[in-house]
Amino acid sequence: MAAVAIVASLLDTRPEPPARTGTRRLTMAEARRANAAVPIVAAARVSAAPYRFRGGPAERAQAVDCLATAALYEVGDDPRGQRAVMQVVLNRVRAPGFPRTICGVVYQGFRRTTGCQFSFTCDGSVTRRTRHVGWSAARRAARRALAGRVFADVGRATHYHADWMVPYWRDTMTKVARVDTHLFYVRR
Secondary structure, eight states, rough: OHHHHHHHHHHEEEOOOOOOOOOOOOHHOOOOHHHHHSSSGGGGOOOOOOOOOOOOOHHHHHHHHHHHHHHHHHHHTTTHHHHHHHHHHHHHHHHHTTSSSSHHHHHTTTTTSOOOSSSGGGGGGGGOOOOOTTHHHHHHHHHHHTTTTTOOGGTOOOOEEEOOOOOGGGGEEEEEEEETEEEEEEEO
């Protein structure tokens, strides 16, 4: 896993986002109200094509672990949330501006204090890998996603966040879905 993270960091050449100054942190309630005011544009939710993994057994096993890890750390053992996160990862692999591998997408920016793509990779959570009862279910979902199963509810979304936060990029994207407490976006 550490080798994957090192390789992913070498692939990530984007500069860190600029620090925001003069902004006040919103409370969870304020963030939820602000996010609720942004409408879901269902017409912008375009269906994603099935993903077809084209690697050998070792690469497939690594991709399954990266997808399962991202899903568990981001949404816990919620099956719908896991499938949504996995779809976002697969959408990013096919989108411009992201690494071309699943593990590369998951660990993109992990060495940064800001700018990591999945918070668990840079906030220390990944070092506290737990014995989670959901690992086998997450791995099964990851294998199905790699075999072409699409989670249509988020379409081609490449970004998401929890409804209790407002990321700096939110207003540059189009919200296309909500899965439990997570909001999903496509580029405009």
